[in-house]
Amino acid sequence: MKLLRYALAAALFLVASLGAVYLGPARARPPQNERITVFESRIARQGRLVLYGSANVGLVRALIVDYQRIHPGVEVRYSHLDTKDIYQRSARSSAAQERPDLLLSSSTDLQIKLVNDGFARPYRSPQNQALPAAARWRDEIFAYGYEPVVMVYNTTRLAPQRVPQTREQLQKLLHDPGNPLRGRIGLQDPRDSAVAYFIATQETKLLGNDAGPMLTALGENRAQLFKRMDTLLDQLSSGEMSFAYGVFGSYALQRIERGASLRIVLPRDHLLLVARTALIPLEAPNPGEAQRFLDHMLSARGQSILASEAKLIPARTDLPANAQVYGGFDPRSASLRRSPLGLGFLVYLDEVKRRRFLERWREYLTPAESAAAQR
Template identity: 30%
Template sequence: MLRTHHCWAAVLTVVGLAIASLCSAQDIASFDPQLDEHQALWLKAGEPVAAQAVQSGEEADLVIHAALDLPEIRPLLQRYSREHPGMLLHYVNRSALALEARYLAAPLTPRADLMISSAMGLQYRLANGGHARPLQAANLTGWPESSRWRNELFAMSFEPIVMVARRDALKRLADSEGLRDPRDALRSHRDLWHLLETRRELLRGRVITYDPRRSGSGFTYAVSDARQSPRYWTLVRAMGQADARLVTTTGAMLEALANGEVDIAYNLVGPYAISFARAHPELLVIVPEDYVLIQRRLAFVPRQAPHGDAGEAFLDWWLSLEGQQAVASDSDLGALHPEVSGDGSARDLRERLGNALRPIEIGPGLLATLDRLKQASFLSRWALEFRAPAPGPRSGSEPASESDSESETRPAPETQATPASPATLDD
C-alpha cells in the first residue's frame, strides 16, 4: 500500500472512481452495431461462404462470438465444419469489451450459442451473474476443476504471457554484459530489471509494454505480476525511468518490434507473439524462467442461446482428446489436455518450467480486476512508481538494490491516474 496521508488517498480514490464510472457509461452507450469493427466468417463443410451468398434471413446452426483473432482459430473452425458438413457455422470476432457490452445490451445480433473471451474477469462475472447454462457433455463434466468453474465456465487455452526481443538488440546487450549467448541477456523478469538498471541509456525509449490505465488485459497482467513478485514495483519504476513506451495491445508491441522502433516488449499474449515471430525471424519469444503468467480463454454457453446444444457440442469437441490434438497441431493457443504434448501445450510447459507456471485462477479473485476501488488504489501506485525520478549518481557501478528501492517512501501524486474500466478491455 502507498505510504500517503489517508485523507489525500481517499480524495484520490473518489476522483478515480468518478472518472472510471463516467468513462464506462459513456463508452458503453456509444456502441453502434454498424461501426463496431470485427472479423466474421461463415463456413459450410469447411469452406468459406460469402456473407452476401447466405440467403436473406437464413439462420446459422452454430453462432460463436469471441475475442479471439481469426488467424488463430480459423483452422480449428474449418476442421470442425468439415466434420459437420451439413452445419452452417457463423463466427464473429470482437474486442472483449464489445463482446460483453453487446451481450448485456441483449440480444446479440445474431445471438450467440457460445461466448469465448480472453477477458477472464468479464467472463467470470457473466457466469457468476447467472448468464451461463450448466453443461453436461462428458468431456466438460470431466474437465479438471482448476480449468472450469462449476459446469458453466471452461478454460479453452493455455497461453503464456511472454517477452519478445529483437535478436540484434540482445546481442548488443549480451556483449555489454560479457555474455557469449545473447539469449542469456534476458531469460527472466529479474534480467529485465537488471538491464533497465545497468543499461538504461542503451534501452532508453526502446522498451514497450501495456499501459494498465488504458488496457484491461494490461491491467490484469499487472495485478497478476504484483501478486507473484514484490520485485514487480521495482520493474515498473525501472521501466518508467528508461522512458518505456506504453500501448494497449500485443499487436502494437509486435509491430513496433518489427519496425525496429523498440528492442524489448514486456507482457505479450503468447500465441499472438509466437505466430508473429514465425514470420519475423529477427524476433525472439522469451518465456520467463522465474515465473510465467498463464492466461486461459474462457467459454460458456449463454442461457438464451438459440442453439445451445450446438454450442455445447462444439465446446465438448474442443476439450476432447481429438479436439485438443487439433488445437496443438493447428494453433498456438496451447492444448490443455494432459495427454496432449508438443510445443506450447500445457504438458510441454509444465515439463520445461514446472513450478514457474502461474495460471491466472478461475474464481472470485477475477472480480478484483473489475472492482473500481481496487483499480484506483492499484493504478495510483502504478503511476507513482512509473513516474518516479531516476536516482542520482551512486558510488560504484552497481544499481540500487531491490530491497532498498522497495522501501522508499514517496510523496502522493497531485493527480490520479484514470483507472482501467471494462470500457478499456482488449484482447
C-alpha cells in the same frame, strides 16, 4: 404530362430505393473494432453457430474448419471483439445485435463475472469433465487453453547473450548504464485494455514487493505503452522496439512463423498462464450447436489443433507431450502460475480497487507525472 409524371415517380422511387440500400447496411454495419468472418457451410445449410472471440481469426480458423469437416452443414460466424466488448454485449443484450452462441475470451475475470451474474448456461459432458478441476467452474465456464505471458525480443536489436531470462535479470538490464532498452521496451497499458489490466493485476500479485521497483525501472527507461498487443508486436517486428514485456506467446509465435526476427523468453522465475475460456450464454439461440463446438474444442483432436495452430498450452493434461509448441516448456515446472477458475478473479473488478490499482500503477511507472497531476 403523364410520361413526365411517370418519369418523376420512377426517379423518386429510385432515389428512395438507393437511400434504403445505403442506409440499411449503415445501420447493420458492425462497430469499427468488430471484425466478422463467415465460414460458409460446405453443403446446404443445416445449422448456424455464432462465436464471439477475443483471439484474432487466424488463431481459430483451423479449429473452425476442422469442425465443419465433421459438421459440413453448419455455417460459423466469428466476430472478433475486444474482451471488454464481449463482456458488455453479453451483460447488456439488445434486440438490435446478433446474439452469440458461445463466448471465447482471454479476460478470465470478465468471463467469471458473467457466470457469477447468471448469464451462462450450464453444460456437462464427458469432454468438459475430462478437464482438470481448476480448468472448469460450476459446469458453466471452461478453460480451453492457456496463454503463457512471455517476454519477446527482436534478435537484430538485442544480442542473445544479453537477453534476460528472469525479472531480476530484466531489472539489471534496465539499470545498465548503457541504457540498451531506453525508449525501446514496450508493454500494454492496463488503463486501455481489459486483458492488460487482468495481466497487470495477476503479475502484481505474483511479484509482491518487487512490483513497484519493476514498474519504476520500466518508467525510467521510458517504456512505451500500447493499447493493443498486436500494435506492440508489429513495432517489435519492425525493429522500432527491442523488447516487449508481458505479452501472449501465441501472438508472438504468429509473427515468428511469418518470418519476423523475434524470439520468445519463457521467464524462469515464474510463468503466468492466462486461461482462454468458453461459456455458453443463457440466451444462446443455438445452444445445441454451441455444446457440440465446445466438445470439439475440448476433445483430444481439438486440443491438438489449438496447440499447433492457435499456439495454446492445452487445458487437458492427458495429451501426448508433442502437443506442446513452446520450446523448453515443462508442464510440471514449479514456476508455472495457473489460477483455478472461480470467484477469486472478481477481486480486482471492484471499481474502487480498480481505480486505486491503476493510480498506484501510474505512480510507480511515471512518478513525475503523477506528482504533477496531484498539485
